[in-house]
Amino acid sequence: MIILSAVLSKNKQPLSIVACRNFVSLWQSITSWVEASMHRILAITALMLSILLIAMSSAYAQLTIEITETAGVQDKIPIAIVPFADDVPGGVQVDIAKVIEDDLIRSGRFSVVPREQLPSNPATGTEVTFSDWRSTNVEYLLIGKVSGNPATGLVVDAELIDIVQQKRLLVLPANDQGQLQYCCRYQISQPQLRRTSHAIANLVLEQVYGVPGVFDTQFVYITSTGSLNQQRYALEMADIDGQNVVRILEISRPILSPTWSPDGEQLAYVSFEFTGRSAIIVHHLARAERRKLISIEGINGAPAWSPDGRRLALSLSHRGSPDIYIVNVASGQLSQLTTSPSIETEAAWLDDNTIAFTSNRSGSPQIYRKGLSADSKAQRLTFEGPYNAGATASPDGSKIAFIHNDDGNFRIAVQDLDTGVLEVLTNGALDESPSFSPNGDQILFSTTENGVDVLGVVSVDGLVEQRISLANENVRDPAWGPRR
Amino acid sequence: MKMFATLHGDQGDRCQGSKIVTIVNITCQTRYNELENQNEVVVSIDKLTLRSSFVVSAMTLGTLSGCASFFGGATDEVPPATPASTSVPAELPTPPPPDVIPGLQEGAESNAVGSVTPVEGLGNLQSGAILGGVPINRDSISDPGHPLAQRTVFFGYNSSQLTPESLDLIRGHAEYLSRFTDVRVRVEGHTDERGSREYNIALGDNRARSVAKVLELGGADPGQFSTLSYGEEVPVDEGSNETAWRRNRRVEVVYEGYN
Numbered sequence: 213m214i215i216l217s218a219v220l221s222k223n224k225q226p227l228s229i230v231a232c233r234n235f236v237s238l239w240q241s242i243t244s245w246v247e248a249s250m251h252r253i254l255a256i257t258a259l260m261l262s263i264l265l266i267a268m269s270s271a272y273a274q275l276t277i278e279i280t281e282t283a284g285v286q287d288k289i290p291i292a293i294v295p296f297a298d299d300v301p302g303g304v305q306v307d308i309a310k311v312i313e314d315d316l317i318r319s320g321r322f323s324v325v326p327r328e329q330l331p332s333n334p335a336t337g338t339e340v341t342f343s344d345w346r347s348t349n350v351e352y353l354l355i356g357k358v359s360g361n362p363a364t365g366l367v368v369d370a371e372l373i374d375i376v377q378q379k380r381l382l383v384l385p386a387n388d389q390g391q392l393q394y395c396c397r398y399q400i401s402q403p404q405l406r407r408t409s410h411a412i413a414n415l416v417l418e419q420v421y422g423v424p425g426v427f428d429t430q431f432v433y434i435t436s437t438g439s440l441n442q443q444r445y446a447l448e449m450a451d452i453d454g455q456n457v458v459r460i461l462e463i464s465r466p467i468l469s470p471t472w473s474p475d476g477e478q479l480a481y482v483s484f485e486f487t488g489r490s491a492i493i494v495h496h497l498a499r500a501e502r503r504k505l506i507s508i509e510g511i512n513g514a515p516a517w518s519p520d521g522r523r524l525a526l527s528l529s530h531r532g533s534p535d536i537y538i539v540n541v542a543s544g545q546l547s548q549l550t551t552s553p554s555i556e557t558e559a560a561w562l563d564d565n566t567i568a569f570t571s572n573r574s575g576s577p578q579i580y581r582k583g584l585s586a587d588s589k590a591q592r593l594t595f596e597g598p599y600n601a602g603a604t605a606s607p608d609g610s611k612i613a614f615i616h617n618d619d620g621n622f623r624i625a626v627q628d629l630d631t632g633v634l635e636v637l638t639n640g641a642l643d644e645s646p647s648f649s650p651n652g653d654q655i656l657f658s659t660t661e662n663g664v665d666v667l668g669v670v671s672v673d674g675l676v677e678q679r680i681s682l683a684n685e686n687v688r689d690p691a692w693g694p695r696r
Numbered sequence: 697m698k699m700f701a702t703l704h705g706d707q708g709d710r711c712q713g714s715k716i717v718t719i720v721n722i723t724c725q726t727r728y729n730e731l732e733n734q735n736e737v738v739v740s741i742d743k744l745t746l747r748s749s750f751v752v753s754a755m756t757l758g759t760l761s762g763c764a765s766f767f768g769g770a771t772d773e774v775p776p777a778t779p780a781s782t783s784v785p786a787e788l789p790t791p792p793p794p795d796v797i798p799g800l801q802e803g804a805e806s807n808a809v810g811s812v813t814p815v816e817g818l819g820n821l822q823s824g825a826i827l828g829g830v831p832i833n834r835d836s837i838s839d840p841g842h843p844l845a846q847r848t849v850f851f852g853y854n855s856s857q858l859t860p861e862s863l864d865l866i867r868g869h870a871e872y873l874s875r876f877t878d879v880r881v882r883v884e885g886h887t888d889e890r891g892s893r894e895y896n897i898a899l900g901d902n903r904a905r906s907v908a909k910v911l912e913l914g915g916a917d918p919g920q921f922s923t924l925s926y927g928e929e930v931p932v933d934e935g936s937n938e939t940a941w942r943r944n945r946r947v948e949v950v951y952e953g954y955n
Contacts, residue, residue, distance in 0.1 A: 557897070
């Protein structure tokens with residue numbers, strides 16, 4: 213319960229942002245969340261399950277993240293990140309510059325100057341002496357400071373400076389007094405320091421590479437521990453940098469296929485907690501409410517939330533072979549989408565009216581595309597190799613990532629739907645469960661290392677790869693959450 | 697290719713004088729198995745009404761003969777289909793398994809378990825071939841030495857096809873269920889760890905439904921069994937090698953209240 217109240221508090225106390233255009237949308241989403249909550253309470257009519265939620269504890273094993281392959285990026289951008297100055301009584305609990313540094317290093321696209329090699333430690337743009345940096349190869353400089361009081365609120369200021377062009381970046385329009393403002397100022401409380409640091413890292417990535425950062429997003433995954441017949445399974449959530457692990461559910465039977473609602477408020481997943489039948493559970497994170505969406509004879513599997521958030525695609529086999537159905541999340545109303553007597557499962561939404569899915573109608577599993585209208589014919593998308601399954605769609609619907617049998621090894625491949633070109637991104641033997649980052653730039657997946665399930669993150673260009681592991685636990689079946 | 701075989705005949709003492717009218721919709725299909733680099737013939741039986749499981753054997757044999765043209769060049773060596781009206785030979789070879797993978801007849805009526813007409817009383821099968829003729833009584837499933845103590849059947853890679861031995865075992869469980877109608881089982885399908893988790897759930901479901909269909913054909917009431925697929929989630933062998941994968945590709949018949 214404590215976990216969930218922690219999640220709730222994040223929503224209730226939005227980051228207070230001054231003069232930072234990137235967070236206008238965050239404000240709007242938070243405001244709309246509050247309004248929408250009122251209405252959604254009315255929509256919850258289904259059976260409320262007994263809550264199996266576990267109280268939050270910091271004792272959970274920490275995720276370890278390491279970069280396994282960075283040689284691919286030839287020209288990493290050299291950046292210096294000066295430790296943020298602070299005049300906060302009692303000091304600041306989070307090393308903001310370190311959090312940003314870790315984010316940028318994990319992106320694989322930056323080289324960060326070691327702190328001891330910094331020629332000077334400016335805290336504001338006016339304190340920067342460009343000649344200090346001439347002897348270094350640094351192209352960008354990130355500086356900032358924290359002020360205020362932990363009891364009443366903190367203010368974080370950050371600035372990005374282009375050393376090569378000798379100018380201050382992220383300049384916002386002049387205020388009423390005609391003064392230029394240098395982004396960004398965050399008015400926050402102490403617990404929001406980490407997320408604020410990620411937000412600053414997002415800005416740096418976007419400014420330098422033109423790709424909006426996703427350093428402040430979260431992901432969910434399944435862990436399992438224990439030997440055969442004594443397994444414990446857990447559904448956990450963490451920040452994408454591996455911090456703030458939250459255990460959402462722990463049971464003694466398998467959990468799989470977690471999928472996020474597009475607004476990030478709910479998860480759907482498959483649980484075997486009920487004897488004799490699997491079930492698809494819809495779980496509202498902030499309200500700690502679980503409801504059994506469907507649990508009927510045969511499989512209840514492969515939930516996938518529609519982009520508009522109102523429907524789930526899922527797979528059922530009560531009429532014979534597994535087929536894909538669309539269910540209205542609020543009303544529970546089902547409609548059958550595929551009727552072929554072969555296996556049809558693993559729907560992924562390309563847009564609100566089109567899905568990709570796996571079928572073995574050709575004799576081996578391959579990926580197809582089909583519209584939701586009754587007269588829409590399935591079109592085969594994959595032709596390379598004897599096994600292509602488990603597709604997930606990029607956020608813009610232009611690509612799919614899936615499991616591809618690459619000469620006996622099961623690896624993550626990505627295929628552009630316009631060109632049809634397939635590219636294998638990973639080099640494991642048992643890679644599965646791909647999930648795109650919300651900016652479409654990276655893919656989170658599960659793999660194995662020394663017989664243990666671990667997660668990997670690979671950039672869509674295949675150049676950067678990370679491993680995410682848990683000590684003494686298997687971690688698998690990840691799903692990258694939406695923007696916050 | 698589709699065959700419609702209508703078998704009429706009086707099976708005499710084997711079936712205790714009951715008249716048998718059997719209508720079968722059998723599909724033979726050849727397909728290229730990319731994973732094993734070979735052609736395979738798949739036979740699916742859609743509907744049948746029968747009084748003795750021996751008829752299943754006879755029909756399967758006949759069907760496979762009818763499928764012979766799918767084996768290129770091998771046609772001559774395959775005997776002609778068993779005439780429908782002749783009596784069933786006393787010693788039938790163990791039939792190759794009927795493949796009940798749905799999906800080979802595009803647009804065909806769903807071959808759901810529930811659409812198969814249940815078999816009525818199996819008569820004097822205890823003297824027949826099932827489980828080598830080992831008698832079955834109520835306590836058989838509690839007896840570790842009885843053939844019914846074996847509750848697991850195994851499958852080939854990416855396949856839901858039952859081997860002859862598996863078919864015999866499942867028919868034994870069907871026979872048990874048909875006699876002790878208060879007993880219920882759960883048919884749990886599993887796969888190896890390779891490939892997609894949810895596709896494996898679907899594959900395990902196909903395997904479980906293959907077994908469930910044989911249970912029903914063998915006389916179990918549909919109310920006596922349900923299927924559940926765990927996909928790759930619950931291995932019996934956590935290794936990542938051919939042996940482990942073979943052990944994990946399985947269906948377990950779980951007697952409720954007995955395990």
